[in-house]
Amino acid sequence: MGVDRYSGLPFVARFRWNVGKTMEKFYRSFAEKKILAARCEKCGYTVVPPRQICPKCYSTISEENLVELSGKGVVESLTEVAFKLDGKGGYIWLEKPELLAAIRLEGASSTIFARVEGEAKVGSEVEPVWAEKIEGKPSDLISFKVVE
Amino acid sequence: MRRVAIIGCGQSKHGRRTDVNQAELVAEAVWAAIEDANIGPEDIEAYAVGNMQGFGGICQPDLVFADYIAAGGKAMQRVATGGTVGGSTAHLGYYEVASGMYDVVLAVSWEKHTDSAEPGATTGLLHVAFANLSYMMKIGMDMRSFAIMGLAGAAAGISAYQAAFYMARSGCRIEHFDMVAAKARRNAAKNKYAHLKWPNCTPEDIAKTEMLIWPMRFGHVCPASDGASCVIYANEDAVRRLGVKEVAWVKGVAAYADEEADQGESYQGTAVVDYSDQTGAILSAKKAYERAGIKDPRKEIDMAEIYAPFPHQELMFSERLGFFDDGTAWKAVEEGVTEIDGDFPICPSGGVNTTNAIGSSGMQRVVEAALQIMGKAEDHQVPKDVRNAVAHAWGGQVQFNTVMVLGDRPKGW
Numbered sequence: 001m002g003v004d005r006y007s008g009l010p011f012v013a014r015f016r017w018n019v020g021k022t023m024e025k026f027y028r029s030f031a032e033k034k035i036l037a038a039r040c041e042k043c044g045y046t047v048v049p050p051r052q053i054c055p056k057c058y059s060t061i062s063e064e065n066l067v068e069l070s071g072k073g074v075v076e077s078l079t080e081v082a083f084k085l086d087g088k089g090g091y092i093w094l095e096k097p098e099l100l101a102a103i104r105l106e107g108a109s110s111t112i113f114a115r116v117e118g119e120a121k122v123g124s125e126v127e128p129v130w131a132e133k134i135e136g137k138p139s140d141l142i143s144f145k146v147v148e
Numbered sequence: 149m150r151r152v153a154i155i156g157c158g159q160s161k162h163g164r165r166t167d168v169n170q171a172e173l174v175a176e177a178v179w180a181a182i183e184d185a186n187i188g189p190e191d192i193e194a195y196a197v198g199n200m201q202g203f204g205g206i207c208q209p210d211l212v213f214a215d216y217i218a219a220g221g222k223a224m225q226r227v228a229t230g231g232t233v234g235g236s237t238a239h240l241g242y243y244e245v246a247s248g249m250y251d252v253v254l255a256v257s258w259e260k261h262t263d264s265a266e267p268g269a270t271t272g273l274l275h276v277a278f279a280n281l282s283y284m285m286k287i288g289m290d291m292r293s294f295a296i297m298g299l300a301g302a303a304a305g306i307s308a309y310q311a312a313f314y315m316a317r318s319g320c321r322i323e324h325f326d327m328v329a330a331k332a333r334r335n336a337a338k339n340k341y342a343h344l345k346w347p348n349c350t351p352e353d354i355a356k357t358e359m360l361i362w363p364m365r366f367g368h369v370c371p372a373s374d375g376a377s378c379v380i381y382a383n384e385d386a387v388r389r390l391g392v393k394e395v396a397w398v399k400g401v402a403a404y405a406d407e408e409a410d411q412g413e414s415y416q417g418t419a420v421v422d423y424s425d426q427t428g429a430i431l432s433a434k435k436a437y438e439r440a441g442i443k444d445p446r447k448e449i450d451m452a453e454i455y456a457p458f459p460h461q462e463l464m465f466s467e468r469l470g471f472f473d474d475g476t477a478w479k480a481v482e483e484g485v486t487e488i489d490g491d492f493p494i495c496p497s498g499g500v501n502t503t504n505a506i507g508s509s510g511m512q513r514v515v516e517a518a519l520q521i522m523g524k525a526e527d528h529q530v531p532k533d534v535r536n537a538v539a540h541a542w543g544g545q546v547q548f549n550t551v552m553v554l555g556d557r558p559k560g561w
């Protein structure tokens with residue numbers, strides 16, 4: 001005999017993470033197709049997504065030190081994925097492999113990770129692909145694509 | 149074992165902190181402690197960190213915030229011992245310096261309850277409770293039985309049973325819980341970091357609040373706070389080298405577990421029948437006092453910060469820690485002994501009953517005891533001279549206790 005599920009409990013337990021003021025501003029700015037970074041006043045390190053403490057020299061980065069990036073970037077490294085998860089514990093093999101890349105945005109010192117559309121290589125120039133309906137949420141930024 | 153002192157203390161503002169994420173909350177306490185010690189992050193060699201397992205919905209938060217607290221390229225170790233975790237993390241930091249392994253160590257603990265989508269600490273508590281549920285799954289236990297076990301309300305559920313046991317054992321009444329809760333709220337009103345402040349709160353005010361689960365009223369229950377607390381330790385040489393003026397010396401620590409006091413979580417029975425026994429607290433206190441060279445705790449210790457989310461626990465633990473005889477603490481409360489200006493102040497900060505960011509709470513007792521010794525507790529500094537103070541934490545599977553004795557001089561001076 002095995003017990004593999006329970007039901008009828010009088011509660012649910014979900015998380016709803018507070019991202020903090022700086023990250024909230026980062027996502028809200030997506031509504032204007034803007035990507036914000038935090039530039040350390042002391043050491044100049046520019047980190048995206050932005051944060052309140054410089055990861056390099058640990059200085060506090062205030063809101064005045066948020067800067068808007070152009071959104072354009074360069075592929076620093078990439079990998080190719082052949083399948084995706086189906087949400088039910090299985091895999092779906094992709095007809096065409098997808099590219100995931102470490103991208104250094106213009107003006108940033110750090111990299112971000114995102115899906116890339118097009119024939120990307122290390123060194124390729126990329127730009128953001130925004131959703132049709134943008135609402136100031138993480139889902140607004142769909143991917144990046146190679147600049148033709 | 150080397151002599152170890154607390155050279156800096158830091159706390160974040162505690163309460164509903166939806167303005168910061170978990171890393172930013174932890175950083176707030178860490179940088180406050182570094183500033184308080186008047187040192188630089190380069191002086192810190194190792195980090196001891198800890199919170200409740202699963203509470204903030206991030207399994208290994210230490211991995212995420214290391215570069216918010218200058219821990220990159222340093223030794224870092226995480227502790228998780230349930231509600232005691234702040235106390236255990238404080239102990240780990242102390243061990244690392246006392247052993248001679250490092251000269252300067254930072255210890256920080258925290259909790260972020262507002263990252264729960266359900267009210268209060270529900271999500272966090274359930275993520276811990278589910279681990280226990282899993283155990284019941286293993287024996288195919290009927291889930292409806294779950295609701296009548298103390299486990300259903302996690303620490304709060306167990307505490308209702310514990311309060312009832314304590315009343316039967318000591319002869320104290322609910323009115324005494326009202327007195328303790330009112331004192332906590334009045335004291336918290338003087339503490340700028342506290343969550344639940346109520347200036348001039350009276351036992352009658354508390355008595356007017358609804359009875360939630362007998363014998364606990366709404367006014368007896370701690371809030372679910374967000375917050376972080378931090379201390380920095382240094383050995384004797386480092387205290388001198390860094391030119392630190394105000395310190396609190398760690399004179400003795402001990403931590404003991406009891407038989408799991410969880411109503412026999414699998415219905416298989418337990419050796420603990422009376423949940424107000426708290427043998428782990430008795431053993432911890434005995435050993436910590438022995439290590440600190442304290443023979444008569446009531447006389448030699450000047451105040452205590454006790455981990456008491458619920459008022460009966462302040463009474464119960466003040467007895468288990470040797471400040472009052474078994475079953476008599478409520479008489480001391482009637483006489484005002486434990487008030488901020490009393491002969492033996494308990495939780496002048498307002499304590500866990502008014503501010504409970506669980507992981508932070510155990511560490512906060514250490515911070516508050518150290519501040520009283522250094523005379524830096526500001527508006528809630530007790531008027532009496534504090535030479536020795538006790539910081540206690542309670543948690544684990546509600547059966548684990550930690551005790552730290554702090555003093556204005558190292559042991560044997």
Ligand SMILES: [Zn+2]
Nearest residue numbers: 040043054057
């Ligand atoms: Zn910097």
